[in-house]
Amino acid sequence: MIKYRAMIDCAGWAMSSTHTEDRARIEAFHTNGAAIMITISPGRNKGARAYMLTPGWAWWRKIPLPAVEAFVTRLEIPPKAKRPPVGSPCTCEKVKYPTRDRAMDTLTDITIKRVIKRNGVQSERSAYRCPCDDRVWHVTSQDPRMPKNDDDRR
Ligand SMILES: [Zn+2]
Incomplete structure (x- = not known):
């Protein structure tokens, strides 16, 4: 390494x-x-x-x-x-994003749409790394999860 x-x-x-x-x-x-x-x-x-x-x-x-x-x-x-993209052991019933940035881009889109609609409904608001797969990020309406021994920079 x-x-x-x-x-x-x-x-x-x-x-x-x-x-x-x-x-x-x-x-x-x-x-x-x-x-x-x-x-x-x-x-x-x-x-x-x-x-x-x-x-x-x-x-x-x-x-x-x-x-x-x-x-x-x-x-x-x-x-x-x-060759075809790698599979994932992630079994979460959530949309998968390959990086934090891509997950955050989605959050930005959601926020923009919410502002346009002005309905104030709280939806997904943070991104976290999947506990089953390092290559997977999810978005959630919960507060950001900070798994032990993980860094959340991306
Ligand atoms: Zn997952």
Whole structure:
């Protein structure tokens, strides 16, 4: 993970990372809207996995680890990333967003519509990361949930 952090940091992406006993996650955003996520869960016997997202894509796609460097340094999309989007273990009966920004964009739209309607009905007002899947964000009418050991920057 350290080598990916250094690589992403060097390339100037806005990066955040989180680490618990049984898993670690790096998440980084390029100024053009591209995103990359690398997760590792040794406790669950899972090796490192990398996912990428570009502004034109609806969802994360899994990419081979050796392709991370080309994507991070030159925004090269590996041919193997062009397969169907990855699935999700999320079983929440909620709309899924791949990043906090996209979830927040929806909230902004909802707020604008509410203001236009002037009906004052409180609807979704915050975004939180899905407890089942790092790659999923939901919006909620509850106060923002702040899961332990998680960072909420994106
Ligand atoms: Zn969920």
